[in-house]
Structure formats: C-alpha cells, structure tokens
Amino acid sequence: MxxxxxxxxxxxxxxxxxxxxxxxxxxxxxxxxxxxxxxxxxxxxxxxxxxxxxxYRQTGVGGDNSWGARPIFNTPSLEILLTTNIIFTLGPL
Structure with missing residues (x-):
C-alpha cells in the first residue's frame, strides 16, 4: 500500500x-x-x-462481518485468535 x-x-x-x-x-x-x-x-x-x-486484519464492528453477525467463538477462543504479531516495512516511495 x-x-x-x-x-x-x-x-x-x-x-x-x-x-x-x-x-x-x-x-x-x-x-x-x-x-x-x-x-x-x-x-x-x-x-x-x-x-x-x-x-493486522479488519472485520466488522464486534462481529464476523459488518452487518452484525455475532462472533462464532466464545470469548476465550476469540482472545487467543487476536493474539498475534504483525510485521511490515515502511519506506520511501
């Protein structure tokens, strides 16, 4: 980008x-x-x-999509999924 x-x-x-x-x-x-x-x-x-x-990743507000679906995972599982690392490089164009 x-x-x-x-x-x-x-x-x-x-x-x-x-x-x-x-x-x-x-x-x-x-x-x-x-x-x-x-x-x-x-x-x-x-x-x-x-x-x-x-x-790292985007999703809808509080759900699996932007139209209000509830997450299919319970809270502990969701927390595990959100623990991650992101690596990116910034440089001149």
Missing amino acids: ALDNGTIGLLAIGQPTFDGSVHQYPYSDLDYVPSGRRHGKLDLQPKNQVDWLID
Whole structure:
C-alpha cells in the first residue's frame, strides 16, 4: 500500500500481508456525534491531513462481518485468535 502527494510518498509492505485504510479526516472524528445525532459519511469533513491505519486484519464492528453477525467463538477462543504479531516495512516511495 502506498501514499503519495505527487512530491513525496511512503510505501508499506506487509510480511506477508496487512490490512489498512486511509482517511482525510482525523480517525477520532468517527466518534464525534454533533447535537446527539447519528452520523455517517456525510458528517465527516475532509481536513488538511491524512490518517493512515495499518492493521493486522479488519472485520466488522464486534462481529464476523459488518452487518452484525455475532462472533462464532466464545470469548476465550476469540482472545487467543487476536493474539498475534504483525510485521511490515515502511519506506520511501
């Protein structure tokens, strides 16, 4: 996965892989709810920054998918599955 602004860039290489996402707003903005409303993509305003998240693996919120399925594993098994190492290399592009 690589990011660049036309002048400089950064490359991330997973060993063997990683999962990631890029946002044009602070990731903390996902937690902000103006006036107690629910919010979605329309409430997020691009900022003059980039948040690049590099993760071992992504899944839906609290489940096996993003539409609410419950994990099929009990808590102790789930904790074992989440104990892992991630290796990636960052370098200039």
